[in-house]
Amino acid sequence: MDLFNHLALGFGVALTPINLLYALVGSLVGTLIGVLPGIGPVATIAMLLPTTYALQPVSALIMLAGIYYGAQYGGSTTSILLNMPGETSSAVTCLDGHQMALKGQAGAALATAALGSFFAGCVATVFVATVAIPLSELALKFGPAEYCSLMILGLIGAVVLAHGSLLKAIAMIVLGLLLGIVGTDVNSGTARFAFGVPELIDGLGIVSVAMGLFGFAEIVTNLESTEKREIIKGKVGGLWITREQFKKAWPASLRGTGVGSILGLLPGGGAMLASFASYALEKKVSKHPGEFGKGAIQGVAGPESANNAGAQTSFIPLLTLGIPENAVMALMVGAMTIHNIQPGPQVMTSNPGLFWGLVTSMWIGNLMLVVLNLPLIGMWIKLLKVPYRVLYPAILLFCAIGVYSINNTSFDVLQTAVFGFLGVLFVKLECEPAPLLLGFVLGPMMEENLRRAMLLSRGDPMTFLTRPLSAAMLGAAALLLVLIVLPNLRKKREEVFEEGES
Amino acid sequence: MSLIRHPKDFYSGLIFIGFGIAAIVIGSNYALGTAARMGPGYFPRILGILLIVLGAALSLRALRLQGSPVPAWKWWPTLIVLGSVILFGIIVNSVGLVFSTIILIVLSSAASHEFRYKEALISGVLLAALAVAVFVIGLKLQLPIWPGSS
Numbered sequence: 001m002d003l004f005n006h007l008a009l010g011f012g013v014a015l016t017p018i019n020l021l022y023a024l025v026g027s028l029v030g031t032l033i034g035v036l037p038g039i040g041p042v043a044t045i046a047m048l049l050p051t052t053y054a055l056q057p058v059s060a061l062i063m064l065a066g067i068y069y070g071a072q073y074g075g076s077t078t079s080i081l082l083n084m085p086g087e088t089s090s091a092v093t094c095l096d097g098h099q100m101a102l103k104g105q106a107g108a109a110l111a112t113a114a115l116g117s118f119f120a121g122c123v124a125t126v127f128v129a130t131v132a133i134p135l136s137e138l139a140l141k142f143g144p145a146e147y148c149s150l151m152i153l154g155l156i157g158a159v160v161l162a163h164g165s166l167l168k169a170i171a172m173i174v175l176g177l178l179l180g181i182v183g184t185d186v187n188s189g190t191a192r193f194a195f196g197v198p199e200l201i202d203g204l205g206i207v208s209v210a211m212g213l214f215g216f217a218e219i220v221t222n223l224e225s226t227e228k229r230e231i232i233k234g235k236v237g238g239l240w241i242t243r244e245q246f247k248k249a250w251p252a253s254l255r256g257t258g259v260g261s262i263l264g265l266l267p268g269g270g271a272m273l274a275s276f277a278s279y280a281l282e283k284k285v286s287k288h289p290g291e292f293g294k295g296a297i298q299g300v301a302g303p304e305s306a307n308n309a310g311a312q313t314s315f316i317p318l319l320t321l322g323i324p325e326n327a328v329m330a331l332m333v334g335a336m337t338i339h340n341i342q343p344g345p346q347v348m349t350s351n352p353g354l355f356w357g358l359v360t361s362m363w364i365g366n367l368m369l370v371v372l373n374l375p376l377i378g379m380w381i382k383l384l385k386v387p388y389r390v391l392y393p394a395i396l397l398f399c400a401i402g403v404y405s406i407n408n409t410s411f412d413v414l415q416t417a418v419f420g421f422l423g424v425l426f427v428k429l430e431c432e433p434a435p436l437l438l439g440f441v442l443g444p445m446m447e448e449n450l451r452r453a454m455l456l457s458r459g460d461p462m463t464f465l466t467r468p469l470s471a472a473m474l475g476a477a478a479l480l481l482v483l484i485v486l487p488n489l490r491k492k493r494e495e496v497f498e499e500g501e502s
Numbered sequence: 503m504s505l506i507r508h509p510k511d512f513y514s515g516l517i518f519i520g521f522g523i524a525a526i527v528i529g530s531n532y533a534l535g536t537a538a539r540m541g542p543g544y545f546p547r548i549l550g551i552l553l554i555v556l557g558a559a560l561s562l563r564a565l566r567l568q569g570s571p572v573p574a575w576k577w578w579p580t581l582i583v584l585g586s587v588i589l590f591g592i593i594v595n596s597v598g599l600v601f602s603t604i605i606l607i608v609l610s611s612a613a614s615h616e617f618r619y620k621e622a623l624i625s626g627v628l629l630a631a632l633a634v635a636v637f638v639i640g641l642k643l644q645l646p647i648w649p650g651s652s
Contacts, residue, residue, distance in 0.1 A: 051641050165511070167563070171518045171556040178525055178549045185542040190532050192542055193525075216583060223579035223613050389614040390625055393607045396583065397629055400590045400606060401599075405643045413591025417584040424580055428572055429514040447545040459538030 003129060006356050010129075013357030014364055019059055026063035027365045030070020031373060034086050035078050035380045038222050038388060039395050041071040041087070042437075043215030045331045046207045047402040049338070057339035058354045062361040064335055065315065068328050069121065069362065072271055072308045073369045076113035077380050080106055080300070089271035089307040092279040096292060096299030103295055108241045110377060112297055113304040114370050115241075116253040120305035121366030123257045124264070124312035128319075128359050131265075135320040136345035144452035145463050149473040151446050154323045156477040157267030159435050160484045169435045172426075176436035179204055180443020187451065199411040206334035207403055208412055209440055212419025213426070213433040214327070215399050219392050220424050245297050252282050252298035253305040260309030265316055270326040274310030275303035312362050318343055319355060323442070327434040330441040508569030515561030522553030582613035598648040599638065603630040 013019060033044045045064050052060035071087050078086030080097035093113065100109040142150065159169035182193045183203030194200040241249065259281055260274035282302040283292050292299050315332075317323050322344030324330040336343050341351065348355045403416045426433055457463035465471045506512045525546050535541025586609040594602040607626035611617055637643045 051637075051643075054642070167556060167560050168511070168514055171514070171553060171560065174549055174552045174556060175518065175521055178521065178546065178553070181545060181549075185532075188533065188542045190542040192532060192546065193528055216587070220579045220583050220613075223583065223615075224576045387616070389611060389616045389618070390621065392614070393610045393622070393625065394629055396587055396610050397590075397603055397606055397633065400587050400594075401633060401637055401643075401645070404591055404594060405637070405645065408595070408644060410588075410591035410595075414588055417588050420584050420587075421580065424575075425517075428575060429510045429517075431514050450545065451540045454537055454540060457538075459536060461537070 002133075006133075006352070007129060007360060009352060010356030010358075010360030013058060013353045014062065014361040018056075019062055019357065019361060020364070022055070022059045022063040023066050023361045023365045024368055026066020027070040027073075027369050028372070029063075030067035030072075031074035031369065031376075031380070032070075032383070033067070034071035034074020034076075034090075035383060036074075036391065037078055037082070037084055037086050038218060038392065040214065040218070041068050042210055042327045042331065043218065043395075043399070044071075045328060045335075046210040046215065047399050049207050049331065049335055050402050050406045052335060053338060057336070057341055058357045060335055060339065061332070061354070061358050062365075064332060065358060065362060066365045068271075069308055069311045069365060070369060072304075072311050073114060073117050073373055074380070075307075076117070076300070076304050077110060077377060078384065080109045080113065081381065082384060087271075089275050089311075090304070091272075092275050092303045093300055095279070096294070096296045099293065099295035100297065100300065105295070108245055108297070109300050111241050111374065112245070112249050112253075112300050114373055116249065116256065116301045116305035117308040118366050118370040119253055120257040120260060120309040121312060121369075122363060124261055124309040125359060125363040125366070127261050127309075127313055128316055128362070129356075131313075131316055132320050132348065132355075132359070135316065136348050139321045139345035142469070143467070144449040144456065145467050145470045146473070147449040148446060148453055149464055149470040149477075150321065150323060151442050151449070153473045153477040153480075154267040154317070154321075154325060155435070155438060155442065156480055158325060158438055159268065160480045164430060164432050166481075166484060168431050172431055172433070172435040173439040176439020176441075177443040177446060178439075179209065179436070180440040181447055186444075186448070197411075199407075199409060199415075203444075204415065204440075205403075205406060205412060206331065206437075206441065207406060208416040209419050210327070210331055210334075210437055211399055211403060212416045212421075213423040213437065215395070216416065216420030217423025217427055217433070219395065220420070221427050222388065222392070241297075249297045249301035252302040255281060255285070256302035256305035257309045259302075260306030261313045263306070264310035264313030267317065267323070267325040269310060270314040270328065271307040271311040274306040278302040278306035308366075315358075315362075319347060319358075320345055322347075322445075324438060327437045330437045333441045506564060508564035508567040509572050510564075510569055511560050511567065512564035513572065515557040515559070515564060518553045518557030518560065520557075522550045522557060525550035525553065579613040583610055586610040586613075595646060596649065598646045598650075599633055600630045600647055601649065603633050 033039050045067055072089060075087030075090030076093050078084060079090040079093035080101050083094050083098035085091040085094055097109045155173050159166060182200060184191050184201050191201045256278040259278045263269040263274045263277055279299060282298045283289050314325055314329055317325050318329045318332055324333050333343050400413060403412050406412050423433060453463055464474060529543050529546040532543035533541035534543045586606050590602050590606040604626035607629055608622045611622035634647055638645055638647055
C-alpha cells in the first residue's frame with residue numbers, strides 16, 4: 001500500500017536527529033506559549049519565523065507546526081488551573097476543567113486533556129495522510145478560474161464560520177487583499193502603494209502584519225484591563241484517572257476527535273471552532289446535561305481532543321490546495337514562501353520528503369508532548385506564577401528582535417508598530433483580524449489567477465460560471481452566504497459561540 | 503437618542519470607506535488596462551470599490567442597529583508599548599543589543615499599572631544576557647552586542 005511507503009518516507013525525514021530536535025523545540029515552545037495567557041500561536045509563529053531562515057525548509061515547518069499543536073496541549077493547563085484560557089481554543093475547557101480542579105481533581109482533568117489530545121493527534125495524523133493524496137490530485141486539475149473561485153469559497157467559508165459580524169469580516173478580507181498587493185506588480189513592474197519608500201517595494205511583511213495585529217494589539221489590550229489572575233490553591237492531585245472517569249471520557253474523546261478532524265478541514269476552521277462545537281455536542285448527547293459546567297469530565301475530554309485534531313487537519317487545505325484557512329496557516333504560507341516553496345498540490349509531488357516529513361512529525365511531536373507534558377506540569381505551574389508585568393516586556397523584546405532581524409532595518413519595526421496600532425483600533429471596534437491576514441496572504445495569488453482566468457476567457461467574466469467546477473464553488477460560496485443570513489441558522493451559530501463564552 | 507446607534511460598526515465602516523477611497527485615488531496613477539489584459543490598477547480598483555460599498559453598508563446599517571459604545575482608549579499603554587518597540591528598532595544598531603534591550607524592558611514595563619523600577623531593571627539585565635546568548639551566539643543573527651561594535 002502506498003500510504004505505508006509515504007509514511008515510511010516521512011518517518012525517514014522526521015526521525016533524523018535535527019528534525020527530532022526541531023519538533024521538540026516547536027512542541028515545547030508551543031506548550032509554553034499555550035500555558036501563558038496573553039500570547040497565542042499566531043504571534044509566536046510570527047516572532048520565530050525570521051529565525052527559521054537559516055534552517056532546512058522541512059525543519060522550519062516541523063518546528064512551526066509543533067508550536068500550533070503544542071499550544072493546544074498547553075492551553076488546557078491554564079484553563080484547568082487558572083480558569084482563564086491560555087489559548088482561545090481552550091476557552092471551553094475552563095467550564096468543566098476548572099470545576100474539576102476545584103473539586104481536587106485537577107490532576108485527572110490534566111491527564112484527560114493530555115491523553116485526549118494525544119489520541120486525537122494520532123488519528124488526525126492518519127487522517128491527514130489519507131485525505132491529502134486525493135485532494136491534491138483534484139487540485140491539480142484546477143485552472144486559474146477554479147483557483148479564483150476556490151479562494152473566494154475559502155475566504156467566505158472562513159468568515160461564515162468565524163465569530164462576529166459577517167459584513168465586517170468580509171470588509172476585513174477585502175482590506176487584507178488590498179494590503180497584500182502593496183509592492184511591485186509582477187506583470188508590469190509598477191510599484192503599487194509604495195509611496196516611494198524602498199522597503200515597501202517588496203510589499204508589506206507578513207511577520208509585521210501578523211505580529212502587529214495579533215501580538216502587540218493583544219499586549220496593549222491586556223494592559224488596559226486591570227484584572228488580577230489567581231492560580232488555584234490546593235493540590236493538583238494525582239495525575240491519574242480512575243476507571244470510572246476513563247469510561248466516561250473515552251467516548252467523548254472519540255467524538256471530539258471526529259468533530260475536530262472534520263471541522264479542521266473547513267475554511268475558517270481549526271482548533272478554536274472544533275473545541276466549541278465539540279463541547280456543544282457533548283452537552284447534547286449527554287444523558288445528564290446538568291452536570292456540564294459542574295465538572296463533567298466529558299467537557300474536558302471532548303473539546304481538548306477536538307482542538308488538537310482540528311489544529312492538525314487544518315494543515316490539509318494548505319498542503320493540498322495551497323489555501324490557508326486560518327491565521328496560523330496564513331503564517332505557514334509565509335514560512336513556505338521564505339523557503340521558496342509555493343504551497344499547493346505540487347508540494348507533494350515535487351517535495352515528497354517535506355510533505356510526509358511534516359505529516360509524520362506531527363505524530364512524533366504529539367508523542368513527545370504527552371510524554372513530556374505530564375511530568376512538566378509542575379514547571380508550567382511555576383511559570384504561571386510569573387506576573388504579567390514581567391512577562392509582557394520579555395514578549396515585546398522577542399518580537400522586536402524577531403522583526404528587526406528579518407532585514408536588519410528599523411523600518412520593519414516601525415511597520416509592525418503601525419499594524420499594532422491598527423490592531424488595537426480593530427479590537428476597540430470589534431473587527432476580527434484573522435480574515436484580514438487570510439486576505440493578505442491570498443491577495444497576490446488571487447490577483448494573479450484572476451488575471452490569467454480573464455486573459456484565457458478574453459475578458460469574459462462568465463468564465464467563472466461556465467466552467468462547472470468553478471461554478472460549483474461559487475455556488476457553494478453563495479449558498480453559505482444565504483444560509484448565514486437566514487435568521488434560523490444565524491441563531492445557531494451564535495449559540496455555539498456563546499456556549500464557550502458564558 | 504443619538505443618530506449613530508451602533509458606533510463600533512459606524513466607525514469601522516468609515517475606516518473601510520477611507521481605505522477604499524485611498525486605494526482608488528492612489529491607484530488612479532496605475533494603468534487600468536482592460537478586463538482581458540488587466541493593468542496594475544485593475545485589481546486595486548475593484549477592491550477599492552468593494553471596500554467603499556461594504557463600508558457604506560456598515561455605516562448606514564449602524565444608524566438602525568443598536569450597539570454598545572466604543573470602549574475608552576487608554577492611550578498610555580498603546581503609546582508606551584509601541585513607542586518603546588520603535589525606539590528599540592531605531593537604536594539597536596548603534597547602541598547594541600545589551601543596552602537597547604535594557605532600555606526596551608524598563609521603558610515598556612512602565613505601561614503596566616504595577617510598574618516597579620527595580621524589578622524591571624533586573625529583568626532587563628537578565629533578558630539582555632539571554633538575548634545575546636540565544637540570538638547572537640545561538641542563532642547567529644547579525645546584531646551588534648555593544649555600542650559601536652557594528
